[in-house]
Amino acid sequence: MATKERTKEILGELGKSVYEFREDDAVKWAKAALKEGVDPFQAALEGLAQGMIETGEAYNRKEYFVPEMLMAADALYAGLGVLQPAIKASGRKAKVAGSIILGVVEGDVHDIGKNLLKVMFDVAGWTIYDLGKDVPIDKFVEEQLKTNADIVGLSSFMTTSMLAMPVIIEKIHAKNPRARIMVGGTPLNPVAAEKYGADGYAKSAGTAVDEAMRLLEMLQKEELGQAL
Amino acid sequence: MKMMTRKATMTNKERVEALLRREKPDRVPHWPFGPQGFAMIYAGFSIADQYTKPPEVVYEAEKKASQDFDWVFAPQVRTRRGRGEFGGEVKLPTNKYSQAAYVVKYPAETPDEVMELKVPDIKLRYTPEVIDFYKRACQEEDGNKPFKISFGGTSVINTAGGIAGYDKLCKWMIQRPEVAHRLLRLAADYSIATAQYFKDTFGVERVLPKGYTAGASNQLISPKHFEQFALPYLKEVHQKVLAMGFKHLWVHPCGEHNLNLPYWQQIPMGDPGFVTIANEVDLETAAPYFPNDIIMGNLDTTVIQIGTPDEVYEAARKVIEQGKRLPSGFIFSQACGLPPMAPVDNMRAITRALNDFGWY
Numbered sequence: 136m137a138t139k140e141r142t143k144e145i146l147g148e149l150g151k152s153v154y155e156f157r158e159d160d161a162v163k164w165a166k167a168a169l170k171e172g173v174d175p176f177q178a179a180l181e182g183l184a185q186g187m188i189e190t191g192e193a194y195n196r197k198e199y200f201v202p203e204m205l206m207a208a209d210a211l212y213a214g215l216g217v218l219q220p221a222i223k224a225s226g227r228k229a230k231v232a233g234s235i236i237l238g239v240v241e242g243d244v245h246d247i248g249k250n251l252l253k254v255m256f257d258v259a260g261w262t263i264y265d266l267g268k269d270v271p272i273d274k275f276v277e278e279q280l281k282t283n284a285d286i287v288g289l290s291s292f293m294t295t296s297m298l299a300m301p302v303i304i305e306k307i308h309a310k311n312p313r314a315r316i317m318v319g320g321t322p323l324n325p326v327a328a329e330k331y332g333a334d335g336y337a338k339s340a341g342t343a344v345d346e347a348m349r350l351l352e353m354l355q356k357e358e359l360g361q362a363l
Numbered sequence: 364m365k366m367m368t369r370k371a372t373m374t375n376k377e378r379v380e381a382l383l384r385r386e387k388p389d390r391v392p393h394w395p396f397g398p399q400g401f402a403m404i405y406a407g408f409s410i411a412d413q414y415t416k417p418p419e420v421v422y423e424a425e426k427k428a429s430q431d432f433d434w435v436f437a438p439q440v441r442t443r444r445g446r447g448e449f450g451g452e453v454k455l456p457t458n459k460y461s462q463a464a465y466v467v468k469y470p471a472e473t474p475d476e477v478m479e480l481k482v483p484d485i486k487l488r489y490t491p492e493v494i495d496f497y498k499r500a501c502q503e504e505d506g507n508k509p510f511k512i513s514f515g516g517t518s519v520i521n522t523a524g525g526i527a528g529y530d531k532l533c534k535w536m537i538q539r540p541e542v543a544h545r546l547l548r549l550a551a552d553y554s555i556a557t558a559q560y561f562k563d564t565f566g567v568e569r570v571l572p573k574g575y576t577a578g579a580s581n582q583l584i585s586p587k588h589f590e591q592f593a594l595p596y597l598k599e600v601h602q603k604v605l606a607m608g609f610k611h612l613w614v615h616p617c618g619e620h621n622l623n624l625p626y627w628q629q630i631p632m633g634d635p636g637f638v639t640i641a642n643e644v645d646l647e648t649a650a651p652y653f654p655n656d657i658i659m660g661n662l663d664t665t666v667i668q669i670g671t672p673d674e675v676y677e678a679a680r681k682v683i684e685q686g687k688r689l690p691s692g693f694i695f696s697q698a699c700g701l702p703p704m705a706p707v708d709n710m711r712a713i714t715r716a717l718n719d720f721g722w723y
Contacts, residue, residue, distance in 0.1 A: 156537065197622075200585040202533035209534070242460025244467070247530055247583075294668045294702035295400075295410070295462040321582070321618070322665045330669055 137171040145173050149182025149214060154189050156206030161214035168218070175221035180229070183214045184258040191255055195341035201247060204340070208254040229260050233351040234284040238266035238275060240299040245292035248320060251340035252288060259344045272299055276306045279314050285354060286347050289333075291320040301331040308332065313358075315350040319343060369722050374506035375435045382657050382692040383509075383611065383635065391683055391721035393695045393713065394435035394659060396615065396639055400462060400703030401710070402428035410703050411456040413441070414464055418496040429507045433714050435694070436507035437571060440497050440514045440561075442488045448553060449483055449526050462703060471527045474535070474542040480526065482552045485560040494564060501565060510571040516557040517574030517604060517612060519596045522550035524578040532578070536588050543592055551596040558604040567608035571637075573615075574600075580618030582643075589623045594630070601631050612636045617699060619643035628652040635691065642698035646682070650689045657692040662713070668702040672712040679716035687723065695721065 137145065145168050152161035161183065168178040190207040193199040199207075235256055239246050246268040256263050264282050266274055279287055287307060291297040297320065304316050317335035318328050328336035335350045337343035371389060373381065378388035395401075399413045399421055406424035413421050422438050429436035447453040452468035471477045501511040523546040524532050535543040558572055578584075579593040601612055611633035618641050620627065632638060632653070640649045640660035650658050666678045679695070686693035695717060 197581070200581065200588070201583045202536045202585075202588065205530060205534050206537050240460070242456070242458060242462070244465050247533075250530070293462040294664050294700075295704055296460045297665075297668070298704060299460045322668070324665060327665055327669055 137168075137173050141171060142173050142177075145171065146178065146182040146185070149178055150186030150189065152214065153183055153186030153207050153210045154193070156203060156210050158206075158210045158213045161210040162217055165214040165217035169221055175218045175225065176227055176229070179215060179218050179222060183211050183218070187211045187254065187258040191258075191341050195339070201251070204251050204254070205247075208251070211254065211258070231262050232260040233286060233347065234262040234264070234282065235286040235288055235347060236264045236266060236275065236278050236282065236284045237288045237290070238270040239268035239290045239292075240275075240296050240303065241269060241271050242299060243290075243292050243296035244268045245320075246290075248292070248340055249288075249290040252290070252319075252337075252343050255340055255344050256347070259348075261344075261347070272303050272306065275303045276310055279307050280310055283311070283313075285315060285351050286335075287314055287316045288337075288343065288347070289316065289318045291318070291322060294322045297322050297327065297331075300333070304332045313354070315354055317343070317346055317350060369718070375429075375433065376506055376509045379435055379509035379694070382694065385635070385692065387692075387723045389723065391687060391693055391695050391717060391723075392435050393433060393717055394437065395432075395701045396659075396697045397700035398428060398434065399425055399439070399441075401701045401705055404703055405431075405707065409456075410459065410462065414455050418493050418500075422496070422500055426505065426507075429505075432710050433717070434507060435509060436505055437510050437513045438497070438500060438508075439573065440489065440512055441493060442515070447525065448488065448522055449480060449549070451525075459704060462700070466525055466528075469525075469527050472531075474539055477527055477542050477545050477549075480545075480549055482549060482556060485553070485556050488557075498565070509569070511569045512565060513571040513573050513613065514557070514561050515574070516561065516572040517554050517597070517600050517614065518576065519547060519550045519554055519574070519600055520576050520578040520593050522553055523547050526550070529578055529583065533583065536584065536592055540591075547592055547596045551600050554600045555603050558600075558607055558609065562607050562609070567610070570609065571611060571613055572604055572609055573613040575615045575617055576620075577617035579623065580616070580620055580641075580643075581622045582618045586622035586626065590626050593623075594626045597630050605631055605633055610634060613639070615639040615641075615699070616644070617641055621648065624649060624652045632656045637694070639696055640698070646685050646689060646693075650691065654691055657694055658686065658689050659694040659696040660686070661696070661698040664697050664699050664702050667697065667705045667709050667713075670709060672706075672708045675709040676712040676716045679713045680720050683716060683720045687721070 148164040239249050307314050315334040318333045319337040325336050335346045337346045373389045375392050378392040381388040400410045402424040403413045405428050450470035453464050454467045455464050636656040638653045638656045642661045642663040662682050
């Protein structure tokens, strides 16, 4: 069993491996965590995920850009790959923040932004249903009804593909008014989001989780109000 | 359909020619960026038709839209597939939500495949019918047409991103810089060979090489990576293309390039060049970095697509009034490609704004 100091050191090294995108070190320190009896859950959340959160903060400060985010994500998942069997074996489950469907809308294959979103929601403890890119309009509707996900995140990179967004939003809201929908991507802005009937807008992968949390809290308050 | 609140003393061709002589035109000209999709839809075709119909259909559609909306007409020679310069699999737009052809399978997936790639034969990108048509089109004079033709030839980082995908290019910038440099080398050699092919085929007089650099924006890469991976190749390509005798280059630093501006300043654009600024960069912030070039831009394409005509008119007014203050000359344009599905009334609102506020 690692001492408190050693545990702190391992968690710090795990976070640093992600932040400095050193995939081999993420694996090395994840193995060390298991070998020295550090709680794998703690290693994942307070080590690797914390490193990714700090990477996202550096991205928001424009100290990091997409290459650094992608490399950090690789280190994160390399370390998680080592820890996951032990987490699974422990039977413990992470506290789920919420659930989100992510996808790049029909006609669009630009998915780097959506993939970064996925990483950030992953480390924030969300259940993610990733539909990929060039996703047909009705697929979003079907998936929302099937999963009853709290949030649907629509991404678009072009002024043509963003035209699919109001169609998707209207269809989902008609079928399930509970669902909250947020939009993002190059041609989107708060004005477009409002015109399209979206509930939220995220400027970048670095702000999307906060926006989703805001929508989720609103949703929970509304549902609580209705229950009372 | 043209609305003139003052009597024009120049054609759009003459306006651009005046700017090239570093003189003021009678009015700010409107040179839309990537108008083919809109022009095709305006003429009753689909977005995909620009890739599949004979070149004269696209040419005539753009010429007609230029006449109706009072635009500069700079016909761009269409490639066989739109993307996929080095092979792979390209999908054409299938419906109104899809703006352009896109790569569905990259020609190189691994570093080894990148290192083994060779620059393909440029001629394969253009069918003989396309080349024959544009040779004839070069002979046609038009009051909106300052250049005989234009061609996409200097998009180094976009071409590199199209070989293995932007995500891999991004990662290799950190993980395998020699592979990222190889991609850029291939793209630069391809650009230089393309320009040489156009020189040999069409000459250099009034032929305009164009380049787009979405993949080098600060929404994707850092200024440090721009300096390391984009700057040397863009500089080399521009220098070599200008040395071939092309007088002016047209570039679009696509997206947010604020932190890259000091590097852009080091890249020769011609005498003068055309620099189309995106709406993420303020025109007056950008202008000092391009003191010898004509600044183009930068009406937000989102407002064109979703705004009301009044909102578009007002947004266009602001751009025009700011652009008119720029010392090295200004051409009104969009901040990025003209939305193919832009409402016609919004495009008319732009024409109206130029005729109300664009006069010098």
